[in-house]
Amino acid sequence: MTTLTFPLSRIEGHARVEIEVQDGEVLSAHFQATEWRGFQYLVQGAPAEQMPVIVPRICGVCSTAHHVASVKALEDAYGIEPPPLARTIRELLLLGQLIQNQATSLFIFTMPDRLGVDSLFEVDEADADAAEAHVEMRALQIRQAGTHLIRLAGGQFIHPVKATVGGVTGGIPAQEAEKMRESLAQVLPSARELFDYYWEKSLALGERLGTWGDDAPACYIASVGSECPNFCGEQLHVLNAEGSYCTSFATQNFRDYLIHQESETSYAGQTSFQGEVLRANSLARINLVERLGTPVADAYLARFREAFGNPAHAILLFDLARGIELVYALERAQEILAQPLDGEEVAVSYTRRDGEGYGLVEAPRGPLIHHYRIEDGRIAEAEFIIPTVHNILAIERALRVAARRYITAERVDMELERAVGRVVRAFDPCIACATH
Amino acid sequence: MMSTLKRFAVLQLSGCAGCEVSLLNADAWVQEYRLVYMPLVVSAHTVPEVDLLLVSGGVRTDEDLYSLRRAVKCAEQVIAVGTCAISGGVANLGNRDEVRQLFLAHETRRHLPRLFPKSHPIDEFVTIDRYLPGCPPTPELFMALLTGDPEFKPAKTVCQDCGRKKVKDLRPAELLGFQQGRVLPDICLINQGYLCIGTSTRGGCGAPCTRAGHPCVGCRGPSDVFIAKDANAWLTSIKRIFATMTDIAPEIIDAELRSPQLALFVFQFADYDGVERPPRPPERIL
Numbered sequence: 017m018t019t020l021t022f023p024l025s026r027i028e029g030h031a032r033v034e035i036e037v038q039d040g041e042v043l044s045a046h047f048q049a050t051e052w053r054g055f056q057y058l059v060q061g062a063p064a065e066q067m068p069v070i071v072p073r074i075c076g077v078c079s080t081a082h083h084v085a086s087v088k089a090l091e092d093a094y095g096i097e098p099p100p101l102a103r104t105i106r107e108l109l110l111l112g113q114l115i116q117n118q119a120t121s122l123f124i125f126t127m128p129d130r131l132g133v134d135s136l137f138e139v140d141e142a143d144a145d146a147a148e149a150h151v152e153m154r155a156l157q158i159r160q161a162g163t164h165l166i167r168l169a170g171g172q173f174i175h176p177v178k179a180t181v182g183g184v185t186g187g188i189p190a191q192e193a194e195k196m197r198e199s200l201a202q203v204l205p206s207a208r209e210l211f212d213y214y215w216e217k218s219l220a221l222g223e224r225l226g227t228w229g230d231d232a233p234a235c236y237i238a239s240v241g242s243e244c245p246n247f248c249g250e251q252l253h254v255l256n257a258e259g260s261y262c263t264s265f266a267t268q269n270f271r272d273y274l275i276h277q278e279s280e281t282s283y284a285g286q287t288s289f290q291g292e293v294l295r296a297n298s299l300a301r302i303n304l305v306e307r308l309g310t311p312v313a314d315a316y317l318a319r320f321r322e323a324f325g326n327p328a329h330a331i332l333l334f335d336l337a338r339g340i341e342l343v344y345a346l347e348r349a350q351e352i353l354a355q356p357l358d359g360e361e362v363a364v365s366y367t368r369r370d371g372e373g374y375g376l377v378e379a380p381r382g383p384l385i386h387h388y389r390i391e392d393g394r395i396a397e398a399e400f401i402i403p404t405v406h407n408i409l410a411i412e413r414a415l416r417v418a419a420r421r422y423i424t425a426e427r428v429d430m431e432l433e434r435a436v437g438r439v440v441r442a443f444d445p446c447i448a449c450a451t452h
Numbered sequence: 453m454m455s456t457l458k459r460f461a462v463l464q465l466s467g468c469a470g471c472e473v474s475l476l477n478a479d480a481w482v483q484e485y486r487l488v489y490m491p492l493v494v495s496a497h498t499v500p501e502v503d504l505l506l507v508s509g510g511v512r513t514d515e516d517l518y519s520l521r522r523a524v525k526c527a528e529q530v531i532a533v534g535t536c537a538i539s540g541g542v543a544n545l546g547n548r549d550e551v552r553q554l555f556l557a558h559e560t561r562r563h564l565p566r567l568f569p570k571s572h573p574i575d576e577f578v579t580i581d582r583y584l585p586g587c588p589p590t591p592e593l594f595m596a597l598l599t600g601d602p603e604f605k606p607a608k609t610v611c612q613d614c615g616r617k618k619v620k621d622l623r624p625a626e627l628l629g630f631q632q633g634r635v636l637p638d639i640c641l642i643n644q645g646y647l648c649i650g651t652s653t654r655g656g657c658g659a660p661c662t663r664a665g666h667p668c669v670g671c672r673g674p675s676d677v678f679i680a681k682d683a684n685a686w687l688t689s690i691k692r693i694f695a696t697m698t699d700i701a702p703e704i705i706d707a708e709l710r711s712p713q714l715a716l717f718v719f720q721f722a723d724y725d726g727v728e729r730p731p732r733p734p735e736r737i738l
Contacts, residue, residue: 025491028469030515034563050565051466053512057554058546062712069669073542076470076588124476124493135494137487156479163477171664173477174470174588178664185635185665281563363634437495448468 017043020428022436026125026135028077029447033415033436034281040425045415047408047440049284055452059398064090064390065181065368067398071386072175074400075448077120079175080113080166081379082386082400082449084248087179089386091366093373094181099361102183103248104352108169109176110247110377111349116162116173117380118298118342119207121444122214123155126335129438130217149213154206158342161203165349168196183363190358197353204346208312211339218336225431227421229331229439231414233257234293236300236327237274237406239378244309245301245344247378254289255304259327262304267376267385270401279408284450286408287401293413296382296406297444298337303327308340310347316340331414334442341380368393379403381446404450407443414439460504460598461489463523465516466543466571467509470588471534475506478591481598499523504598508588510536510543511572515565524578531597532573532580535587535671538732542587543571545712575732583737587671590657597738606656606738609675610668613659614650616640618697625699627708635665642697647708651693652678652686656738673737680731 022033030051036043055074062070068086072079084106091098098106124136133142136155140147163173168188170176178185222228236255240246252270254263265273274294278285288294303326308314317340324333370393375386382403389397418439422432460481462472472492481487485504489496499505505527511517524530535541546552547570555567574580584597596604607613617639624645635641641648641662650659650668654675662668673679678686687709694705 023497025495025497026493028492030464048564050515051513052567053466053543053571054546054551054555057551058543058548060551060554061548062545066711069666070542070545073468073470073587076468076473079468079470120476128495134496135487137482137494152482156476160477163473167660171666172660174473177661177666180666183634186637280561283561283564360634 020432022433024437024440026128026437027441027445027447028075029445029450031440031445031447033440035415035419035423037419037423037428040423042416042419042423045412045419046281047411047415047445048282049447049451051447052283052451056398056400059395062395064093064388064393064395067388067395068179068181069175069177074452075446076174077117078113078379078381078384078446078449080109080170081377081384083170083176084109084179085375085377085384085386087181088248088375088377089373089388090181090375091373092375093371093388093390094366094369096182096364096366098183099364101187101357101359102179102362104355105169105184105188105357105362106179106248108349108352109166109179111345111352112162112165112169112173114162114247114341114345114380115165115349116159117444118338118345119155119159119162121441122335122338122342123151123159123210125444126438126441127151127155127214127217129434129441130214130221145213149209151210151213154210158203158207158210161200161346164199165196168192180363182366185362187358187362190356193353193357197350200346200350200353204312204343204350207342207346211316211343214339215336218332222332227330228333229414229418229442231329231331231417233327233329234295234410234413235289236303237289237294237296237383238300238304239376239383240301240304243306245305245378249378250376252376252383253304254294255300255327257292259303267374270385274401274406276401276405282408284408284447285405287406288409293409294406295410296403297334297380298341299328299334300382301378302337302340308344310344310351313340313344313347316343331439331442334444338444381444381449382406400449400452402446402449402452404443404445404447407445408450411440411443411445414443457486458484458503459488459501460485460506461499461502461523461527462487462492462506462508463489463499463519464492465507465509465520465537465574466512467534467536467541471508474588474591475594478594478598480595484599499526501526503528505530506533507531507537507574508533510540511568511574511577512543513565513567517568517577520574520578529581530578531582531584532575533584534589535585536571537574538583538585538673540571540573547571548712576729581736583732585654585672585737586657590660592658593656593738596656609655610650610653610657610659610662610672611655613655613657614662615659616662619643623697623699627700627704637665640697641665641667642694645698645700647705649690652689654737676734679734679737
């Protein structure tokens with residue numbers, strides 16, 4: 017037996033892929049997370065109210081999602097509801113995160129694959145169109161629109177601080193909101209152009225490879241509203257592989273539907289939907305919502321569904337779905353910023369109590385759940401249900417499909433290494449979160 | 453043209469990538485540097501010869517240590533970036549004896565980097581030329597570091613950057629902790645009963661947290677005045693400030709300051725984990 021090991025880059029965190037081959041037959045493909053800090057243990061004993069400061073440090077890319085999930089888990093434990101303005105500001109926070117994340121994944125992580133280069137910083141040299149379009153500079157600018165929005169709504173853009181138990185520390189003054197709205201309005205056309213360019217290059221890539229990463233259909237999991245996205249909801253939904261039936265359940269009941277297993281060969285576990293392969297992230301949301309609810313994004317969605325069907329399944333469509341969400345987030349954030357956000361009612365008061373709490377957010381990578389048990393005001397038990405972990409079985413299955421395509425008894429096609437990178441990046445896994 | 457650019461690499465050990473995300477926002481370096489290694493954004497699997505090596509994250513596994521030792525040999529100058537690389541950071545909470553036991557259940561895993569019993573700062577193993585503390589350091593600090601901007605004059609403390617007013621007639625008798633309701637704009641957080649330690653935390657970040665209404669947790673470590681002293685000197689100074697500005701019982705302040713989460717930040721330049729080390733020289737810290 018031969019083991020092929022592929023180190024990974026342009027993903028968040030440390031991981032590698034190992035493919036076991038015997039006589040040209042692919043025996044297995046493992047996606048291995050190789051780091052671990054043990055947050056579920058190291059937070060034990062911490063005062064419960066300090067969790068919103070500690071848990072963003074699980075991941076500097078997904079910190080906003082952890083920050084909000086943590087606050088929601090504590091509110092659930094204390095039995096309180098934040099006022100509407102606080103919810104709105106939290107939605108802005110999560111939209112900022114979505115802009116930052118989808119722009120990073122599209123332009124920094126996966127754009128180089130479309131052009132056959134090692135990084136975004138070589139894109140302009142590799143492609144005359146890209147140089148003319150100033151792809152490198154504009155990609156960074158679009159990404160920064162997201163970080164600036166997080167900073168406005170969250171104080172700090174990497175480990176935000178403004179969401180607190182009961183609400184947020186303050187509103188957003190009208191002048192600052194308007195300034196941000198204008199800057200997002202300026203970024204939107206640029207994001208559309210770059211996404212169109214990306215879409216075109218993806219078509220060319222699909223044509224060259226003769227595949228968009230075909231794999232059997234899978235179930236899709238996301239937390240979305242009844243028609244449109246909702247990043248701060250209370251329900252999870254799983255669409256079956258045929259796209260004909262949706263199972264819905266409340267956050268605290270997730271164990272009845274999701275089966276979690278630890279892995280011997282990875283510091284990340286894996287989740288199935290009652291034994292079936294599950295997919296989370298952009299494509300899951302796009303398959304689960306009826307519409308996005310903003311005009312430009314909905315036009316992209318119509319074009320996407322016309323080209324690829326609904327539900328859509330091919331692996332590289334995760335990337336296109338991310339672009340549609342980038343446009344959506346830029347539009348939706350502008351709608352919110354046009355509302356008054358500087359009201360007085362930003363938080364409700366509360367009394368600390370022991371007990372259990374669950375907090376759900378739809379993070380860019382899928383539904384994220386924090387579950388805490390509090391004793392004597394301190395964390396007695398913490399559980400972090402991570403979206404990337406829902407995708408592990410799907411990643412490994414897609415890797416096996418790719419491996420079989422490029423491995424025969426005679427040879428291993430060198431395209432395999434690139435295919436491994438493309439498959440993994442399509443799922444945009446976050447290893448710091450997955451292992452936590 | 454390209455050859456005139458300085459080459460730099462970013463090695464990420466066990467951490468959260470927050471430092472890297474911050475660096476991406478400090479994109480002024482694109483003009484002066486060529487980024488040759490940073491797995492988050494560049495496909496390259498070993499560190500080549502570079503002028504500058506930035507290391508983020510702590511040493512948690514044998515693979516971290518191997519990568520670190522190999523990378524520093526390729527670099528003219530090595531800079532420790534962020535709280536994890538400098539003190540072990542949030543992962544240090546796992547160094548507590550009662551928590552370490554829990555990790556033992558995971559020893560059965562195969563083909564994976566082996567966890568060390570504790571998380572370690574990188575200067576336990578290699579020599580560091582400069583330190584850039586913060587969790588994470590802001591993009592402005594990264595820019596100041598990379599461009600060596602002589603115009604960049606960091607404030608001595610977070611307090612000096614904050615802009616909130618201290619008022620004499622507002623003396624809270626109770627501590628609000630970290631997470632409690634609406635925050636009054638423009639007024640010092642200590643006056644409002646929050647456990648803010650920005651009065652003696654190293655400045656230069658621009659005080660984004662306190663400006664947004666969240667107390668400073670000291671992620672940049674102590675200001676120059678306290679760096680060469682032990683953690684108790686800093687602790688005493690914080691307690692003295694609360695005694696001067698509030699009517700909160702000193703034992704309450706003391707208990708909160710010693711809570712695990714705050715300890716993680718407060719003692720980052722000192723002897724929190726019980727290891728005897730000389731203090732880091734202030735002139736090497738930005």
